[in-house]
Amino acid sequence: MTKKKTDDYHRPVLVAEVAKYLISDPNGAYLDLTVGGGGHLRALSLRVEPGARLYGIDRDAEAIAAAQRALRKRPEVHALEKGTFAEVGTIIQTWPDRLFHGILLDLGVSSHQINEASRGFSFQSDGPLDMRMDRSSGESAATLLERLETRELAELIRKYGEERMAKRIAQAIVRERQTAPIRTTGHLARIIRSVVPSAHVVKTLARVFQALRIAVNDELGQLKRVLPAAFDLLLPGGRLAVISYHSLEDRTVKQYFRSLAAPP
Ligand SMILES: C[S@@+](CC[C@H](N)C(=O)[O-])C[C@H]1O[C@@H](n2cnc3c(N)ncnc32)[C@H](O)[C@@H]1O
Numbered sequence: 001m002t003k004k005k006t007d008d009y010h011r012p013v014l015v016a017e018v019a020k021y022l023i024s025d026p027n028g029a030y031l032d033l034t035v036g037g038g039g040h041l042r043a044l045s046l047r048v049e050p051g052a053r054l055y056g057i058d059r060d061a062e063a064i065a066a067a068q069r070a071l072r073k074r075p076e077v078h079a080l081e082k083g084t085f086a087e088v089g090t091i092i093q094t095w096p097d098r099l100f101h102g103i104l105l106d107l108g109v110s111s112h113q114i115n116e117a118s119r120g121f122s123f124q125s126d127g128p129l130d131m132r133m134d135r136s137s138g139e140s141a142a143t144l145l146e147r148l149e150t151r152e153l154a155e156l157i158r159k160y161g162e163e164r165m166a167k168r169i170a171q172a173i174v175r176e177r178q179t180a181p182i183r184t185t186g187h188l189a190r191i192i193r194s195v196v197p198s199a200h201v202v203k204t205l206a207r208v209f210q211a212l213r214i215a216v217n218d219e220l221g222q223l224k225r226v227l228p229a230a231f232d233l234l235l236p237g238g239r240l241a242v243i244s245y246h247s248l249e250d251r252t253v254k255q256y257f258r259s260l261a262a263p264p
Pocket of ligand 1: 036060222
């Protein structure tokens with residue numbers, strides 16, 4: 001067995017673009033609200049001057065540990081802290097910088113979270129049906145599937161997965177849990193496969209897993225709270241960069257940016 005390199009944690013996207021648009025002052029203060037394995041923050045650290053101050057937050061303890069490893073030789077990095085980005089206003093209170101030249105949000109999950117079967121995010125490997133980014137708090141996907149009624153489950157799958165076969169899938173889940181609790185990703189995937197035509201099954205699996213992940217982590221609630229909070233932490237001329245991966249995130253971000261641009 002070969003030990004994973006820190007670089008394998010997550011390969012960041014749009015690195016050149018993030019650095020180009022975020023850095024307005026090479027001696028400024030920059031905050032990565034989704035630090036993950038520290039890839040973006042490391043790229044920023046290589047492009048700023050020694051006077052710059054960099055900070056990172058992530059709700060996943062494994063991400064903070066990976067970022068600490070990746071950034072241990074970067075003196076510009078002043079703090080890496082575990083917490084949700086919606087709480088950013090509280091987290092930064094003890095930091096030397098409380099206003100920033102640039103703030104980054106790279107939404108969603110990291111490759112590490114997806115690829116690690118024990119985290120329960122992926123239908124491609126069997127593991128406990130967890131899906132919590134912060135494993136120390138909140139309700140797992142398995143508990144959510146035990147608790148919700150058919151109607152609520154169908155609504156969740158339709159709303160967060162934009163899945164047309166939501167009702168059929170919700171009914172199958174509720175039927176199955178009367179016989180056996182659904183505690184693994186493999187079990188959930190088998191239930192979905194049993195009621196969805198094989199031509200659609202991979203996309204449907206992806207949509208249902210996405211829906212559960214969004215619900216378990218209250219991802220859209222977190223996003224709605226962080227956008228105004230982050231905007232308030234920008235210095236005049238500061239920049240907020242958001243990388244989104246699906247239409248629900250994208251819509252939320254665009255609506256917020258449009259509301260800022262609208263005349264009062
Ligand atoms: C796409 S990854 C970011 C990867 C990172 N840019 C890098 O270079 O490695 C998204 C990260 O955001 C974190 N995250 C998602 N929602 C969060 C929230 N509400 N608060 C804090 N961190 C969050 C996840 O735990 C994950 O590590």
